[in-house]
Amino acid sequence: MKPGTFPPLDLHHGRVDLSHGAGGRAMGQLIGQVFHRALDNAWLRRGNDQAALDIDGARLVMTTDGYVISPLFFPGGDIGSLAVHGTINDIAMAGAEPRYLSASFILEEGFPLADLERIARSMGDAARAAHTVVVTGDTKVVERGKADGVFICTTGIGVVPAGIEVSVERVSPGDRILLSGSLGDHGIAVMSRRHDLQFEAQITSDSAPLHELVRAMTAVGGADLHAMRDPTRGGLAATLNEIAVQAGVGMHIREAQIAVKPAVAAACELLGLDPLYVANEGKLVAFVAPSAAAAVLAAMQAHPLGRDAAIIGEVVADSRRFVQMTTEFGGERMVDWLAGEQLPRIC
Amino acid sequence: MRHATEYRDGGLARRLAARISAEATGQSATYRFMEFCGGHTHAISRYGLEDLLPSSVRLIHGPGCPVCVLPVARIDSAIRLAERPGLTLCTYGDLMRVPGSRGISLLRAKAAGADVRMIYSALDAIALARAEPHRQVVLFAIGFETTTPPTARVVRLAAQMGLENFTVFCNHVLTPAAIQNILESPDLREFGRVRLDGFIGPAHVSTVIGSEPYAFFAEEFAKPVVIAGFEPLDVLQAVLMLVRQVNEGRHQVENQYGRAVRLEGNEVAKRDVAEVFELRKSFEWRGLGQVPYSALRLKERYGEFDAERRFALRDVVGRDVPGCQCGAVLRGVKTPLDCRLFGTVCTPETPMGSCMVSPEGACSAYWTYKRFRTGPIRESAA
Amino acid sequence: MCLAVPGKIIEICSHDPLLPAARVDFGGVVKQISLAYTPQAQPGDYVLAHVGFALTVIDEREAARTLEALREVAANLGGAADAEPALLR
Numbered sequence: 001m002k003p004g005t006f007p008p009l010d011l012h013h014g015r016v017d018l019s020h021g022a023g024g025r026a027m028g029q030l031i032g033q034v035f036h037r038a039l040d041n042a043w044l045r046r047g048n049d050q051a052a053l054d055i056d057g058a059r060l061v062m063t064t065d066g067y068v069i070s071p072l073f074f075p076g077g078d079i080g081s082l083a084v085h086g087t088i089n090d091i092a093m094a095g096a097e098p099r100y101l102s103a104s105f106i107l108e109e110g111f112p113l114a115d116l117e118r119i120a121r122s123m124g125d126a127a128r129a130a131h132t133v134v135v136t137g138d139t140k141v142v143e144r145g146k147a148d149g150v151f152i153c154t155t156g157i158g159v160v161p162a163g164i165e166v167s168v169e170r171v172s173p174g175d176r177i178l179l180s181g182s183l184g185d186h187g188i189a190v191m192s193r194r195h196d197l198q199f200e201a202q203i204t205s206d207s208a209p210l211h212e213l214v215r216a217m218t219a220v221g222g223a224d225l226h227a228m229r230d231p232t233r234g235g236l237a238a239t240l241n242e243i244a245v246q247a248g249v250g251m252h253i254r255e256a257q258i259a260v261k262p263a264v265a266a267a268c269e270l271l272g273l274d275p276l277y278v279a280n281e282g283k284l285v286a287f288v289a290p291s292a293a294a295a296v297l298a299a300m301q302a303h304p305l306g307r308d309a310a311i312i313g314e315v316v317a318d319s320r321r322f323v324q325m326t327t328e329f330g331g332e333r334m335v336d337w338l339a340g341e342q343l344p345r346i347c
Numbered sequence: 348m349r350h351a352t353e354y355r356d357g358g359l360a361r362r363l364a365a366r367i368s369a370e371a372t373g374q375s376a377t378y379r380f381m382e383f384c385g386g387h388t389h390a391i392s393r394y395g396l397e398d399l400l401p402s403s404v405r406l407i408h409g410p411g412c413p414v415c416v417l418p419v420a421r422i423d424s425a426i427r428l429a430e431r432p433g434l435t436l437c438t439y440g441d442l443m444r445v446p447g448s449r450g451i452s453l454l455r456a457k458a459a460g461a462d463v464r465m466i467y468s469a470l471d472a473i474a475l476a477r478a479e480p481h482r483q484v485v486l487f488a489i490g491f492e493t494t495t496p497p498t499a500r501v502v503r504l505a506a507q508m509g510l511e512n513f514t515v516f517c518n519h520v521l522t523p524a525a526i527q528n529i530l531e532s533p534d535l536r537e538f539g540r541v542r543l544d545g546f547i548g549p550a551h552v553s554t555v556i557g558s559e560p561y562a563f564f565a566e567e568f569a570k571p572v573v574i575a576g577f578e579p580l581d582v583l584q585a586v587l588m589l590v591r592q593v594n595e596g597r598h599q600v601e602n603q604y605g606r607a608v609r610l611e612g613n614e615v616a617k618r619d620v621a622e623v624f625e626l627r628k629s630f631e632w633r634g635l636g637q638v639p640y641s642a643l644r645l646k647e648r649y650g651e652f653d654a655e656r657r658f659a660l661r662d663v664v665g666r667d668v669p670g671c672q673c674g675a676v677l678r679g680v681k682t683p684l685d686c687r688l689f690g691t692v693c694t695p696e697t698p699m700g701s702c703m704v705s706p707e708g709a710c711s712a713y714w715t716y717k718r719f720r721t722g723p724i725r726e727s728a729a
Numbered sequence: 730m731c732l733a734v735p736g737k738i739i740e741i742c743s744h745d746p747l748l749p750a751a752r753v754d755f756g757g758v759v760k761q762i763s764l765a766y767t768p769q770a771q772p773g774d775y776v777l778a779h780v781g782f783a784l785t786v787i788d789e790r791e792a793a794r795t796l797e798a799l800r801e802v803a804a805n806l807g808g809a810a811d812a813e814p815a816l817l818r
Contacts, residue, residue, distance in 0.1 A: 017458035025696050192758075197467060200759040263757030266348055270734050270755050271467075272440070329357045329579065331395015334715050336695070348756035350735035350775055350787055353796055362803035386732060439780070468781025470748075470763060493733070497782045500765050504747055551733045554777065554785040580799055587802065605791035607777055613785060616766040 009033045023234025023279075025337040028242070047246040048168055049090045049229065052160065059160040063090035067152040071193045072115065076186075076205030077281075079152055080123035085209045085281060086232070087156040088130055092211040093228045093284065095166035095218050096158030101127060103154050104138040108147035119150065130209040132156075164218050170226035171247035175315040176293035178286040180213065180300055181206070181308040182259040183236055187278035188267045199270065203263050206282035213305045217286065220299040224292035230284045234337075235277040239285055240323045241337045250318020253335070255328045257312040276335060287315060350606070354578030355394075363583040364399035370587070371403045373594040378404045379542055380589050381679055383526060384549035385412035385707030386577040392712035394579040404586060408712070410525050410677040411549060413490045413518075414441045414705040416632045420662045421518055422447040425487050428516065428658060429453060429461035435479070436463050436516075437472035438487040445704045446668075452704075469497040473504055476513035485654045486515045493551040495519045495643065496616035499623040502645065502652050514654035517644055520630065522552050523560050524641030528632075530568045532678060543679075545589040547582065548574035550604055557612025561600045569598045576604040623649055633667075633701065634674030668693075673700035676709050683710040690714070733779040735787060736762070738772050753778060 009029060019026040036044050043051040050063035067083045077085075083103065091098040103123065107116070127134055160166075185206040192201045210230065218225055227247075231239040236258075244251055260268075260275045268275050282305060288296045293311060300306030313325075323335040371378055382388060388408050391397060397406060410416050426447050429436035436453070443454045443465060457463040462482075466472050469486055476484035488498040498515060505513045526546065548561055553574045561572040571592035575585030585603040592599065602608050623646060630642030645653040654660065667673065671693070672686035683689045683702065693699035695714055702708035736755035741764070743750040749764040753776065760778075764770050767783040776783035 015455070015458050017455055019454070019696075029696075198760065201757060203757075262348075266756030267758040269348065269351070270758055270760065272732050327393070327395055328355075329360060329394045329396075329399070331398040333393070333395060336715055348735065349737070350792060351756075354799075359799060359803050363799065366802055366805075468763075470781050493779055493784065496766055496784075497763075497780050500747070500763070500782070507747060551777065551779060551784060554733075576795075581795075584795075584799055584802070603795070606788045606795055607785050609785075613766050615768065616784070619765075 021233070023232070023238045027234075028337075046167065046169070047242070048094065050094045050096075050156075050158075052094060052167070061091050061094040061096040061158045061160055062155065063087060064155045065090060065153065067154070068148065069190065070148055071190070072119065072149050074190045074193045074205055075203065076189055077207040078119055078122050079150065080119035080121075081126040082205075082207050082281060083152045083154050084123050084126035084130065084132070084134075085207045087154040088132060088209040088211055089230045089281075089284070091156045091158035092209070092214040093166070093230055094158070094160060095164040095214065095225065095228070096160045097215070098130065098132050098156055098158045098209075098211050100157045101132055101134045101154055102136045102138075102156075103134050103152060105140070106147050106151040106153070107139065107141045108149055109141060109144045111149050116150065126209070130211065161218070163222055164225070165223055166218075166225060166227055168227050168229075168243055168246045171243060171249060171287045171315055172226070173249055173315050173317040174290050175226055175287040176290055176311050177240075177251060177253060177313045177315065178288055178293065178297055178300065179236070179258065179310055179312045180210075180284045180286075180306045181282075182261050182264065183231075183280060183283070184260055184264040184268060184275040184278035186281040187235070188264045190279075191271070192267070197271065199267065201263050201267055203261070203267065206280060208282035208305055210282065210284055210305060213284070213300065213303045216299045216303050216306075217296050221288055221292045221296040224289035225286060225296065226289065227287040228284050231280050233279050235275070235279060236285065237274075237276040237323070237335045238337060240335065241321075243287070244318075244321040244323050247315075248319075248321065250316045250321055251313060251323045252316055252326070253313030253323070254326045256326075257310045259308045259310065290314075351578060354576065354580040356580065360394075360396075360399060360579055360583055363580065363587065364401075367404060367583065367587050367590060368401040370594065371401055371590045373590075377402075378544050378590055378593055379407055380404070380545045380547055380586065381407045381409040381529070381543050382547040382575075382582075383409040383411040383522065384547070384552065384577065385414075385705070386550055387547055387575065387582060388412065388707050388709060388712055390577045390579055390582060392715065396579055396582060399583070400586065404590065406547075406586075407543070407679040408676070408709040409529060409546075409679055410632065410634060411491075412702075412705050412707040413494070413520060414445060415673065415677055415701040415708045416520065416525070416634065417442075417445070417489060417518055417701065418631045418633045419446075419448050419667060420631070420664060422453075423449070424660050424662060425516060426451065426453060426456045426461070428485055428487075428654065428660070429456055429463050431483075431658070433481075434462065434483040434485060435475065436461070436485050436487055437466045437475060438463060439467075439489065440465050441705055442487060442489065444698065445701050446698055469501040473501045473510070473513060476505070476510055477508070480512055482512060483657075484513050485658075486513075487518075488515050489518045491520055491522050491549070491552045492555045492620075495624070496555060496613075496619050499619040502623045502649050503619065505652055506649060514652050514657050515645065516654040516660075517624070519624070519643045520632065521641050521643070522549060522556070523564070524638055525632070525635070526561075526564055528635050528638050528641070529678065530564065530570070532635075543570060544593050545571040545573070545598075547585050547589070548572050548600075550575060550577045550581070550607070553602075553604065553608040553612070555613050555616050557610050558600055558602045558608055559610055559612070565598045565600050571598045571601070573601045574604050574608055576607065622646075631662075634677035668699040671700040673702045673710075676702050683713040686710070733777040733784060735775055735777055736760075738770055738774050738776060740772055751783075753783070
């Protein structure tokens with residue numbers, strides 16, 4: 001990810017804070033100025049969530065993820081199923097078929113074995129349901145207080161079928177922007193279990209593996225499917241802004257086309273959150289050449305995970321790389337990066 | 348959502364705006380109305396209401412955001428409190444990112460080890476104090492009259508429970524005092540720098556204080572006040588009512604938000620506040636300087652719950668970042684675009700002042716909703 | 730300073746004089762809210778909640794009047810003096 005334009009990190013005296021993990025500009029800056037600088041290579045420079053590797057003619061995709069969610073168990077899933085789905089999705093966003101996963105566990109001293117067993121079973125179920133295998137793993141234990149129960153780090157490997165070339169560089173003015181379903185389900189479902197916020201809601205996380213939906217889309221779209229990404233941390237807003245910056249384009253979307261479940265909208269109102277910035281774990285946004293957009297949309301809507309899919313906007317030429325939105329009111333507003341962690345507000 | 352969605356009808360909004368256009372022709376140039384409520388600033392921006400209104404009607408953002416008017420020195424004190432070992436500072440989310448004098452915010456202080464906890468309600472703070480009797484728990488209380496009664500209630504609860512580890516760092520401020528300050532300011536009275544034709548009165552402050560207190564301003568300064576709900580149709584209806592008052596030469600208090608605001612406000616809430624708090628003779632507001640009788644502190648009999656007393660807090664003079672125009676912006680004298688820090692050094696990620704941090708702040712609203720329409724953009728492309 | 734959200738009281742869960750409380754439904758999300766400042770509120774009433782406290786019970790008649798006034802104004806575009814309910818307080 002390329003960094004934004006603001007003062008460089010203070011590498012001598014600065015510290016990591018929560019905004020660096022929130023999926024917004026601050027995180028981009030951290031990655032750019034610390035990791036990219038130290039590790040610099042062609043794959044990192046491309047800025048995708050996964051790396052496309054050419055190994056003796058086979059086109060592979062590799063991704064890695066860390067899962068630090070709290071609480072560990074939430075309506076619709078847990079850290080285990082989330083880890084499997086999330087890794088599969090990063091592979092799928094490259095148009096690749098997920099094959100093999102690895103899982104590394106960092107366990108906190110004192111963590112109940114019953115919960116660990118539950119998480120492990122959940123991972124196994126999720127992997128089998130998605131026809132993938134966890135082929136290798138690792139286990140470490142750290143002292144009480146150092147790991148929030150359990151952290152899971154994963155790696156995934158997938159294979160890219162011939163004729164599929166999905167990468168952010170292919171996004172171009174004119175591309176239609178397709179969103180697979182409603183926003184905010186996962187973030188709100190997790191928040192509803194947070195001890196400090198204390199609200200009840202019939203909202204379940206949308207955590208799901210998207211590779212079969214993607215397969216249906218690539219079958220119809222082929223090379224016209226230019227790029228895909230799943231809007232996780234930082235929400236749709238972060239994802240669209242990332243891609244705008246990486247591809248050097250602007251975007252224009254329409255609020256009226258963006259689905260938000262009523263209970264999710266209500267929770268966002270209550271907490272003072274904007275659904276555009278809330279995490280999703282079973283949704284994707286796709287950039288499709290105009291000629292193929294209708295067909296890809298139909299293929300999405302025919303799949304259970306894409307029933308609420310819609311074309312929400314298009315890519316435009318814009319050197320400023322702005323993401324702009326027509327509100328339901330007919331007004332115009334910017335959809336900017338998240339400034340740090342989105343915090344519930346009172347005023 | 349009932350009692351919300353009905354007031355967000357885009358079609359009705361456009362027709363209301365057309366009505367306003369048809370009637371806002373009376374005066375020579377423009378109708379300038381100041382809104383005085385962070386919720387209004389946000390609603391106007393979020394729904395793009397200024398796009399709908401004719402150019403003859405201008406909405407000016409006033410000092411209605413309690414985060415924005417909190418002086419830097421108070422943030423500094425809060426951060427110093429949070430850095431004390433054995434002390435937990437409870438704060439509303441809005442305050443987490445406001446920068447203090449040292450350039451750090453509560454969020455950064457938390458990263459460096461200070462015990463800062465975000466709360467949704469004052470009740471959460473007192474629950475925390477009961478759950479952790481070995482820690483000193485301080486509620487960083489801010490807000491206009493809407494948020495003050497909850498603080499009063501938890502102080503009364505603390506007194507009843509005999510809690511020894513709970514205090515309040517009180518920064519509650521008063522709306523009428525701020526309105527008066529604006530109306531009496533040299534900018535308005537002498538220099539004619541700011542011309543105001545009326546006020547959009549705050550929504551939820553008014554549910555507590557009622558519509559009564561505004562009568563003074565309407566009469567004394569001959570400016571109409573229309574209390575408005577903060578859904579977009581509420582704001583538009585209030586603008587229409589203000590335009591009509593101006594056209595008809597009236598300066599009265601009208602209540603557009605009748606479903607929530609009554610003449611006398613909320614008596615129970617007002618009694619709680621009167622029981623626990625008293626007026627400070629003076630209080631510094633960012634951008635307005637010292638404003639007399641504009642803020643509250645705990646009464647003597649609740650003195651043991653006053654964090655300033657327990658921790659012997661003394662305000663150090665806070666420093667604003669040189670070039671920061673938050674003060675002028677808060678007074679409605681300048682727009683964010685007039686500040687040379689806006690969009691260059693001061694962005695939502697690197698806020699220099701509170702107007703950019705708070706989602707209700709004028710600068711934050713401009714950044715999110717208006718930046719792209721101002722022609723050459725300050726922010727260079729990545 | 731205003732983020733207040735309307736919700737419907739489902740049930741009263743505490744009658745404590747200093748800490749009366751109710752479960753309130755905000756369009757599908759339920760949260761416990763203090764009724765300290767709306768002690769007279771009953772299940773079925775709509776309240777406006779801010780930082781965990783109900784500040785006022787929403788007056789249904791006034792709400793209906795406001796909506797009607799809005800629709801009338803919008804409908805009488807270009808018409809003569811609009812019938813406007815007295816909103817003076």
